[in-house]
Amino acid sequence: MGDSRAPMTSWRLCLPSSLLLAAALAAEDGASGPRAWEGCYREGLRLKASGDLEAARRSLGKATALDPRHEGTRRALEEAEAALRERLLGEGKASIERGDLRAGLERLRRAAVLGRGSDREEVQLLAKHSYREHRGEWLHRDEVVAREKAEERQASARRAALALGERFRLDRREDARIFTDHDDGEVLPFTERLHRLIASLRREHARLFAYLEPGPATAERGAGIDVVVFRRREDYFEAAASTDTLGMFLPRRGASFFYLGDRAPADLSPVLVHEVVHQLDFKVLGLRYPPPWLEEGLAVCFEGAGVGPDGRIAGEPALPADQATRLRTACPPGSPRWWGMGRLAGLVDLRPLQGTEAVHDFHAQAALVVHHLLESGPAARELFFALVERARRPEARPEHGLRDLEAALRERGTAVEELDRALVQAAERLAPAEEAGSGAPAR
Numbered sequence: 278m279g280d281s282r283a284p285m286t287s288w289r290l291c292l293p294s295s296l297l298l299a300a301a302l303a304a305e306d307g308a309s310g311p312r313a314w315e316g317c318y319r320e321g322l323r324l325k326a327s328g329d330l331e332a333a334r335r336s337l338g339k340a341t342a343l344d345p346r347h348e349g350t351r352r353a354l355e356e357a358e359a360a361l362r363e364r365l366l367g368e369g370k371a372s373i374e375r376g377d378l379r380a381g382l383e384r385l386r387r388a389a390v391l392g393r394g395s396d397r398e399e400v401q402l403l404a405k406h407s408y409r410e411h412r413g414e415w416l417h418r419d420e421v422v423a424r425e426k427a428e429e430r431q432a433s434a435r436r437a438a439l440a441l442g443e444r445f446r447l448d449r450r451e452d453a454r455i456f457t458d459h460d461d462g463e464v465l466p467f468t469e470r471l472h473r474l475i476a477s478l479r480r481e482h483a484r485l486f487a488y489l490e491p492g493p494a495t496a497e498r499g500a501g502i503d504v505v506v507f508r509r510r511e512d513y514f515e516a517a518a519s520t521d522t523l524g525m526f527l528p529r530r531g532a533s534f535f536y537l538g539d540r541a542p543a544d545l546s547p548v549l550v551h552e553v554v555h556q557l558d559f560k561v562l563g564l565r566y567p568p569p570w571l572e573e574g575l576a577v578c579f580e581g582a583g584v585g586p587d588g589r590i591a592g593e594p595a596l597p598a599d600q601a602t603r604l605r606t607a608c609p610p611g612s613p614r615w616w617g618m619g620r621l622a623g624l625v626d627l628r629p630l631q632g633t634e635a636v637h638d639f640h641a642q643a644a645l646v647v648h649h650l651l652e653s654g655p656a657a658r659e660l661f662f663a664l665v666e667r668a669r670r671p672e673a674r675p676e677h678g679l680r681d682l683e684a685a686l687r688e689r690g691t692a693v694e695e696l697d698r699a700l701v702q703a704a705e706r707l708a709p710a711e712e713a714g715s716g717a718p719a720r
């Protein structure tokens with residue numbers, strides 16, 4: 278994390294108040310602590326003024342992740358990126374004029390990812406030298422072809438590893454693979470929509486976690502996304518070893534499995550989103566053995582972002598309306614079905630709860646925690662990212678959930694009891710049940 282030397286100012290207290298935030302702001306913690314946002318913001322401004330635009334961009338990017346609604350941070354980040362792009366373009370052109378094509382193109386590639394639009398000078402210069410955009414990077418035509426071949430080989434390898442049999446067709450878009458035994462006619466529009474959903478989920482997932490340093494390398498990173506959609510219920514039951522769900526991500530097989538019936542209905546988006554997010558957490562974020570509350574809370578909050586009519590994720594991760602209803606009616610604070618943070622974080626294995634109401638209560642309350650951490654200002658978001666960082670340490674295990682939470686809170690001068698109180702307040706602030714919609718998707 279960035280600088281923590283910046284002086285504390287009182288205007289941060291204008292943010293939505295919660296006990297957690299107040300306690301965190303009051304704590305005298307170090308660089309990774311509650312003043313992380315302020316540290317990153319001020320450090321970013323300082324670096325920007327000094328002309329170190331790359332470092333300014335990193336610092337301001339972190340500050341934006343911690344407080345996405347802060348206008349000044351966003352603006353400063355945009356300005357730093359625009360200035361960096363200008364500089365790289367100028368240096369790139371100068372290098373090419375000097376005859377150093379390699380260095381010039383390298384600068385232009387870095388400039389190209391910082392702006393939008395195809396009429397930009399760096400984009401046109403790159404195109405002249407056979408470079409094109411490939412999944413967020415600017416690559417030489419030959420490199421693109423090599424990567425596409427590698428993706429095709431990878432797809433064949435995954436097909437073999439999943440051992441699905443000949444009747445399963447593969448519909449691949451880059452490194453996202455959908456395997457299905459549905460008939461062409463009924464399934465093609467669906468795979469099209471599902472590919473769009475996967476691509477937009479990947480973007481939103483990457484955006485949320487852009488603040489994190491690249492985590493420890495895992496065998497799964499870069500392995501692509503695999504989704505299997507079964508036509509027959511019994512095949513799904515056999516593959517997923519589950520009779521009471523419609524979708525499941527199986528880390529050992531590295532794929533998300535779904536049974537969507539003979540015709541894929543439109544309203545199964547929540548299940549699809551949920552199980553693909555589990556896969557992204559595992560493969561992209563490197564959450565191999567996360568505590569269930571964090572894993573499930575995240576997946577449910579991504580459901581809450583909603584899916585637009587175009588099949589793309591429509592908003593930010595948030596508590597879904599049906600979960601808010603459950604929290605108001607079935608398991609409100611103070612009721613016997615309210616778990617509290619200690620019990621949520623202490624749960625190691627969700628399987629014994631499958632098929633019971635308790636699993637739905639757990640999902641709703643875990644989602645409330647994630648929602649609360651994402652929505653209650655920079656100190657809470659910083660805690661959220663710190664918890665994700667802990668969960669993706671190679672030595673992390675689900676049974677460390679409570680211990681890791683306690684340690685992270687202690688570092689920030691607060692405790693589980695305080696987070697608990699903030700959660701009760703968050704639940705009590707939820708919209709009344711009758712305004713919150715209804716219906717609970719299976720997961």
Ligand SMILES: [Zn+2]
Pocket residue numbers: 551555572573576720
């Ligand atoms: Zn789940």
